[in-house]
Amino acid sequence: MNLVFFGTARFAVPTLRRLAKSVSLVVTQPDRPTGRGMKLQASPIKLAAEEIGLPVVTPERARAPEFVAHIASLDADALVVAAYGQILSQALLDSAKHGGINLHGSLLPKYRGAAPIQRAILDGESETGVTLMQMDKGMDTGDMIAIEKVPIGPDDTYGELEVLLGELGAEMAERWMPRICLGDYTRTPQNHDVATLAPKVDKEEAELRFDRDAFGEYRRFRAFTPSPGAWILTSLGKIRLSECRLSDRKGLPGEVLETRRSLTIGFSDGALEFLAIQPEGKKRMAGSDFANGARLHPGRSVLPHSG
16 A cells, blocks of 8 residues: 555554554644744654654645645645545545545544534533544535444543544554455545534633533533644633542532532532643642642632632
């Protein structure tokens, strides 16, 4: 096999490692500024490719004619695409014998788009999976080749599920790509009438609020942990939430219910235990340590702008 691999996010790394011996070129997004210092950071795929020893290119626009011509010159059997971050043009898909083969982290046609894993958790889905599909010029609209399902556990976070689905996708790619490169596979069109979208996450969506129910806000925490990072605004400032769990206690929204074993705070219906948090401008710490340092006690309100 002669494959060109397109990927950016951590989800794609296991697949690259499984297929590395057959990959002639890795394509990923350019280094982007991240963190407080806004230092340029290479993508997980770029770091993995350099570790393996594979050539890497980082085009700003994968649909640029000169780049398409370069890919066509490689005479690839297929383009393998996983969490790349750009929609590939039809000309680029046509540059390989068997076109583009995409590993998508959802049960298509549900959750087409940039954030399928996060949206599935946020919506309270009980299962998800990986769909191997033949790409077309649309956004995750191509024919399906294979689907593998996994349950979503009640405490699974986005980060944990991304690792699980990344490994599942790698197994699927290793099993199917030899057949695809021989043309030995069937394709099933998607039912476009039942399609749903999973748009890119806005950081503001990761805000938990005390005036919403705890169960839904726990899903929000799980969906946006570790990225972009769940947070909540309190009378003590903005707090990033690293580890949380549902509590069986009840109280008023913003009411401190427990500080000894963990920092437990009421929501409109139910409560959450803040096990590990990061107050603004400080290091990560246990919720109970924060409560002690802030002299919080049961009965006190931490609603924004409250005393």
